[in-house]
Amino acid sequence: MVESRELQVKEKQEVATPGEQTRPGLVFTPEVDIFETDQEITVLADMPGVAADGMNIGLQNGVLTLSGDVKPWEGQDETDVLVEFEIGKYYRQLPLSDDIDQSKIEAKLEDGVLRLTLPKAQKAVPRQITVTAG
Amino acid sequence: MQTTLKQEDQIMVFRKMFDFPFMGWQNNLASMERMARQMDLLTSTMFGRPQMRFFPSKVFPAVNITEDNDRYYVRAEFPGIRAEEIRLEVVGRNLSIFGERKIQSEGENIRYHRREREAGRFSRVIGLPGDVNSDSVDAKLVNGILTIAVGKSEVAKPKQISVM
Known part of the structure; x- marks a missing residue:
């Protein structure tokens, strides 16, 4: 059974790839959920194997950059029997449409899932404007 | 002639x-x-993996299996799954992994921009390459990586033979 999924509209912007990798190794795009309320934007990213100290989050010019380093988890004297997935770091850049209050960003990494709460800056919060009949 | x-x-x-x-x-x-x-x-x-080709899996979860002298190690990526949502069984050489990944509802008044993470059930049986000791199986889930260490039976362990 798969949970009933809502119809989704994909953003047209392509996810930027890391330009020049300075370190060797594979780089993967983590799967993300992004949703917003009137007050905040929340980003959930699947990054299995990333510990809190390997996580880097940056926000610059409206682009959120997630980068997670994975330390090799295999022991020294283990030899491969079967390889079905590769191990590498995670990298993804996400453009954000609204202004973010940078001082109130919260990040939590739990069970390999990053949960990032980005409160909107005051001017981006929609206001109700009442029209009074003149 | x-x-x-x-x-x-x-x-x-x-x-x-x-x-x-x-x-x-x-x-x-x-x-x-x-x-x-x-x-x-x-x-x-x-x-950087000599003699080892990459075999993508058709069944979730994809696993990597390694071994050392005493154990087989089966690893799989399980982001956002809690330990109690995974069930493991060892029967003979077969290791079964079952469970369900749930993604909680985030409330009513939200608008999604992207929704790529998926929820659903999974079950997979993995045949280990040698005989195992089903009494010595350890599993732990750290940062979304499940590591199952299965002890080899005495028959499957390599023996050092000294030449006289």
Whole structure:
């Protein structure tokens, strides 16, 4: 059974790839959920194997950059029997449409899932404007 | 004096001539095999895993299996799944992994921009390459990586034999 999924509209912007990798190794795009309320934007990213100290989050010019380093988890004297997935770091850049209050960003990494709460800056919060009949 | 070919030999010569295109086909297979070996070499230099090709899995979860002298290690990526949502069973050489990944609702008044993470059930049986001791199985879930360490049975452990 798969949970009933809502119809989704994909953003047209392509996810930027890391330009020049300075370190060797594979780089993967983590799967993300992004949703917003009137007050905040929340980003959930699947990054299995990333510990809190390997996580880097940056926000610059409206682009959120997630980068997670994975330390090799295999022991020294283990030899491969079967390889079905590769191990590498995670990298993804996400453009954000609204202004973010940078001082109130919260990040939590739990069970390999990053949960990032980005409160909107005051001017981006929609206001109700009442029209009074003149 | 010139020896004449016996009838059987004549048939052999005929066959060899007749099979000539087939011989060429065999050579093609050999060159394919050579190419596959070269591809292996290429991938192993790229991924740094000599003699180990990357086999994508059709069934969730994809697992990596390694071994050392005493144990097999089965690892899978389980981001956002809690330990109590995974069930493991060992029967003979087979290790079964079942469970369900749930993604909680985030409330009513939200608008999604992207929704790529998926929820659903999974079950998979993995055949381990050697006999195992089903009493010594440890599993732990750290940062979304499940590591199952399965002890090898005495038969499957390598023995050091000293030469007298």
